[in-house]
Amino acid sequence: MEVYKLQDNEWLKRLFDIKESWILVYNQDTFFGGMNTIQRSESINFFFDLFVDASTTLQDFVVKYEKAINKRYEDEKREDFESRHKSCILSIGSKTEKHAALVSIMNVFGKFHNELTSVSYFTKEKIEKNSSQ
Known part of the structure; x- marks a missing residue:
């Protein structure tokens, strides 16, 4: 303005x-993965807290990070499918x-x-x- x-x-x-x-x-x-802009910034920490914590080693982090990304991908695929078919x-x-x-x-x-x-x-x-x- x-x-x-x-x-x-x-x-x-x-x-x-x-x-x-x-x-x-x-x-x-x-596609925002079911999140608005405010939720996105706040929920990234929550999302990773489901998979890692302060005691997670770097090697475990890499493995758990991949699991977290795969879960997010599967959630997006499911939401896309539901959105297109409902x-x-x-x-x-x-x-x-x-x-x-x-x-x-x-x-x-x-x-x-x-x-x-x-x-x-x-x-x-x-x-x-x-x-x-």
């Missing part, structure tokens, strides 16, 4: 403040919902669907631009 000198744009500020609500829609092609449950019937169900992975679609259904709580108002401006 600073690069384009848009810090004073109220609409963009509000949109940025609620970025958690819409940002995943634009990252649907990126059907999304549609409740609104809109074109947007149908398109999202086709292009999204299950996890992302669920979050998107929650946001889409919550839109019905908002009112719409047509705003016309004044010709003198």
Whole structure:
């Protein structure tokens, strides 16, 4: 926003403040192993704590590291398979919902669907631009 000198744009500020609500829609092609960005940085330590500890030798670490990576790979394969072969449950019937169900992975679609259904709580108002401006 600073690069384009848009810090004073109220609409963009509000949109940025609620970025958690819409940002995943634009990252649907990126697989995050079931983790969001904050969880990723915090969970790497937890992930390795399942396989190694302070007393682990270097040789054991290499073996356990390989097991950890293989487990992560298998988990990703399983999630990919489930995401591609499970059907999304549609409740609104809109074109947007149908398109999202086709292009999204299950996890992302669920979050998107929650946001889409919550839109019905908002009112719409047509705003016309004044010709003198």
